[in-house]
Amino acid sequence: MKTVSENAAFGGVQGVYAHASDVTGCDMTFGLYLPPAAQAGPVPVLWYLSGLTCTHENAMTKAGAQGWAAEAGIALVFPDTSPRGDAVADDDAYDLGQGAGFYVDATEAPWAPHFGMWSYVSDELPQLVADAFPVDITRAGITGHSMGGHGALTLAMAHPGRYRSLSAFAPIAHPTQSDWGKKQLSAYLGDDPAAWDTHDATLMMRAKGFDGPVLIDQGSEDQFLDLLMPEALAEAMMARRQQGSFRMQKGYDHSYFFVSTFMRDHVRFHAEVLNA
Amino acid sequence: MKTVSENAAFGGVQGVYAHASDVTGCDMTFGLYLPPAAQAGPVPVLWYLSGLTCTHENAMTKAGAQGWAAEAGIALVFPDTSPRGDAVADDDAYDLGQGAGFYVDATEAPWAPHFGMWSYVSDELPQLVADAFPVDITRAGITGHSMGGHGALTLAMAHPGRYRSLSAFAPIAHPTQSDWGKKQLSAYLGDDPAAWDTHDATLMMRAKGFDGPVLIDQGSEDQFLDLLMPEALAEAMMARRQQGSFRMQKGYDHSYFFVSTFMRDHVRFHAEVLNA
Numbered sequence: 001m002k003t004v005s006e007n008a009a010f011g012g013v014q015g016v017y018a019h020a021s022d023v024t025g026c027d028m029t030f031g032l033y034l035p036p037a038a039q040a041g042p043v044p045v046l047w048y049l050s051g052l053t054c055t056h057e058n059a060m061t062k063a064g065a066q067g068w069a070a071e072a073g074i075a076l077v078f079p080d081t082s083p084r085g086d087a088v089a090d091d092d093a094y095d096l097g098q099g100a101g102f103y104v105d106a107t108e109a110p111w112a113p114h115f116g117m118w119s120y121v122s123d124e125l126p127q128l129v130a131d132a133f134p135v136d137i138t139r140a141g142i143t144g145h146s147m148g149g150h151g152a153l154t155l156a157m158a159h160p161g162r163y164r165s166l167s168a169f170a171p172i173a174h175p176t177q178s179d180w181g182k183k184q185l186s187a188y189l190g191d192d193p194a195a196w197d198t199h200d201a202t203l204m205m206r207a208k209g210f211d212g213p214v215l216i217d218q219g220s221e222d223q224f225l226d227l228l229m230p231e232a233l234a235e236a237m238m239a240r241r242q243q244g245s246f247r248m249q250k251g252y253d254h255s256y257f258f259v260s261t262f263m264r265d266h267v268r269f270h271a272e273v274l275n276a
Numbered sequence: 277m278k279t280v281s282e283n284a285a286f287g288g289v290q291g292v293y294a295h296a297s298d299v300t301g302c303d304m305t306f307g308l309y310l311p312p313a314a315q316a317g318p319v320p321v322l323w324y325l326s327g328l329t330c331t332h333e334n335a336m337t338k339a340g341a342q343g344w345a346a347e348a349g350i351a352l353v354f355p356d357t358s359p360r361g362d363a364v365a366d367d368d369a370y371d372l373g374q375g376a377g378f379y380v381d382a383t384e385a386p387w388a389p390h391f392g393m394w395s396y397v398s399d400e401l402p403q404l405v406a407d408a409f410p411v412d413i414t415r416a417g418i419t420g421h422s423m424g425g426h427g428a429l430t431l432a433m434a435h436p437g438r439y440r441s442l443s444a445f446a447p448i449a450h451p452t453q454s455d456w457g458k459k460q461l462s463a464y465l466g467d468d469p470a471a472w473d474t475h476d477a478t479l480m481m482r483a484k485g486f487d488g489p490v491l492i493d494q495g496s497e498d499q500f501l502d503l504l505m506p507e508a509l510a511e512a513m514m515a516r517r518q519q520g521s522f523r524m525q526k527g528y529d530h531s532y533f534f535v536s537t538f539m540r541d542h543v544r545f546h547a548e549v550l551n552a
Contacts, residue, residue: 008497009533061532064340067540221284256337257285264343 001132004029010070011036014060017132023116023124024083030125031060032133037073042136044274045075045129046267047163049121049144049151052180053099056080059145064260065267072271075135079121081147083114096184102175103151104199106188115188122155122162141165141270145259146228147172147180149216153201153233157208165273166244167215167266169259170222173233174202180227202229205236214244215269217262219252277408280305286346287312290336293408299392299400300359306401307336308409313349318412320550321351321405322543323439325397325420325427328456329375332356335421340536341543348547351411355397357423359390372460378451379427380475382464391464398431398438417441417546421535422504423448423456425492429477429509433484441549442520443491443542445535446498449509450478456503478505481512490520491545493538495528 004016012035021028037043046069050059059065060078069076082088082101089110091097097111106115130137142163144152149171156166175181176196189195197203214237218230234246252258280292288311297304313319322345326335332354335341345352358364358377365386367373373387382391406413418439420428425447432442451457452472461472473479490513494506510522528534 007529007531007533008495008527008537010537014533062337064343064536066533067340067536219284251284253283255283257283257290257342260340260343261284261286 001128009033010067012038012066012070014066016056019128021120021124023120024114026083026085026088026114028083028120029056029080031056031078032129033060033066033069033076034133035070035073035075038075038134042134043073043075044139044141045077045135045137046270046274047077047079047121047140047142047152049079049103049142049148050081051144051146051148052081052095054081055099058256059259062256062260064263068264068267072267072275074267074271074274075133077125077129079125082117088114095180096187100147100184102147102184102188102199103155104185104188107195108188108190111188117151118155121151122159139164139274141167141274143167143169143266143270144171145169146254150175150201154199154204157201157204157210158198160211164212165270166210166212167269169262169266170218170228170254171201171216171233172228174200174229176200176203177232178227178229180224202232202236205233205240205242209240209242212243213269213273214242215266216244216246217265218246218248219254219258220248220250221252222254224254277404285309286343288314288342288346290342292332295404297396297400299396300390302359302361302364302390304359304396305332305356307332307354308405309342309345309352310409311346311349311351314351314410318410319349319351320415320417321353321411321413322546322550323353323355323397323416323418323428325355325379325418325424326357327420327422327424328357328371330357331375334532335535338532338536339539341539344540344543348543348551350543350547350550351409353401353405355401358393364390371456372463376423376460378423378460378464378475379431380461380464383471384464384466387464393427394431397427398435415440415550417443417550419443419445419542419546420447421445422530426451426477430475430480433477433480433486434474436487440488441546442486442488443545445538445542446494446504446530447477447492447509448504450476450505452476452479453508454503454505456500478508478512481509481516481518485516485518488519489545489549490518491542492520492522493541494522494524495530495534496524496526497528498530500530
């Protein structure tokens with residue numbers, strides 16, 4: 001593993017690291033924030049999954065999470081959103097290929113050789129982080145924004161016991177019924193919708209739910225509400241009697257100004273569970 | 277004035293606005309954060325001046341100031357760092373011309389027609405903000421990072437009564453003796469160093485000081501310490517018995533991770549004065 005950069009931040013260290021990934025077959029870059037508490041031993045971790053077009057860097061610089069993580073004594077990991085590089089398949093559209101991994105393990109050409117973000121985020125990267133840093137991956141929460149909210153919700157519900165707390169900012173909530181989903185799931189997983197169900201938060205909420213608290217924030221002025229379909233997930237969540245809150249925040253849009261505004265709530269929400 | 281964007285943030289609005297500037301002879305863009313308190317009437321304002329290569333946008337997205345400004349009930353203004361456009365002189369170097377206005381009113385060719393950031397930041401933009409928004413520019417503090425810290429310090433000391441509180445993050449503290457300064461002051465103001473004195477925070481601190489509290493933070497691992505020369509300003513500040521604090525923050529570098537870490541302290545420092 002190679003250290004790309006390390007910056008002091010809120011008494012801890014915001015690092016960026018690169019490594020060769022077996023799962024994606026290319027070099028991957030991720031951000032890791034270690035709070036001051038990590039100097040005394042392993043700390044819990046909050047996974048933050050980013051949205052379409054993002055790299056590991058966007059949330060690391062714009063979401064305002066580090067100060068709250070320092071206060072709470074938890075680490076943050078910011079994975080990339082897809083495999084990268086000249087040898088990796090891509091598409092001219094912003095919402096398919098590099099920068100748009102959709103947190104699935106692709107089975108279809110040309111994506112299958114590299115697009116394994118599902119396994120990368122839930123298996124390979126946690127092991128690598130646990131081996132190299134003072135992070136206790138058994139005390140893990142997961143969150144994300146937009147496509148990353150979709151990833152957080154589906155990964156958490158598909159891996160019972162892997163994450164203790166779950167939240168999302170403006171997630172793509174029902175991708176099997178949305179143009180943010182049908183195109184990508186078809187490309188990565190093929191045309192049989194049976195393969196898609198695990199990757200739809202609304203369907204997963206109906207079928208399995210989450211064994212722990214869930215917090216979801218959505219802006220009422222989000223320019224992508226028709227694609228996100230929050231109403232479907234909220235209905236499924238409440239029909240299931242899922243512990244948690246679905247909050248419609250009046251006036252907020254899809255930007256990082258929305259994410260940063262509610263970041264304190266989310267970090268504290270996870271910390272309350274992870275530090276218990 | 278044209279609204280470029282407005283995003284809800286921390287209960288207030290992060291706006292970006294563009295306008296034709298008489299002083300710089302080109303269109304200028306700035307960010308303005310209005311806290312929730314502005315809905316009830318004019319609020320105090322903190323001017324944030326950015327560093328080399330920055331636009332109005334960098335600090336607006338990466339400095340993490342809005343949440344603290346919302347809490348404190350003060351507005352934030354993020355001006356650009358220079359005039360912009362094809363008709364505006366420029367230089368291939370990152371530290372001269374567009375993105376590097378150095379907060380002076382240039383007198384020399386080819387810079388004089390547009391490079392009037394001193395007057396723009398201290399006169400034209402405040403009037404424009406006061407006329408168009410619920411901002412009380414008589415209750416103003418000023419801060420900035422690197423080149424912007426230089427601007428904040430020199431503007432505040434040269435305009436007694438204009439600003440009530442003054443702070444800086446890693447300012448260019450003694451530009452008449454630094455390669456971040458000699459080149460630019462010579463280009464913009466000519467080779468007579470007498471014209472430079474107003475634009476050197478250390479010299480201004482020795483000659484005039486500031487009628488109010490001053491807070492300066494500097495990272496001990498800043499990669500530009502030799503260019504910033506904090507020791508000169510600290511010496512001048514304490515020799516003058518200037519009210520305030522000069523803090524050397526162990527382990528921090530020159531990045532926005534440093535700025536965001538100490539932003540809460542700075543916003544609260546200004547708010548205490550401006551809300552008094």
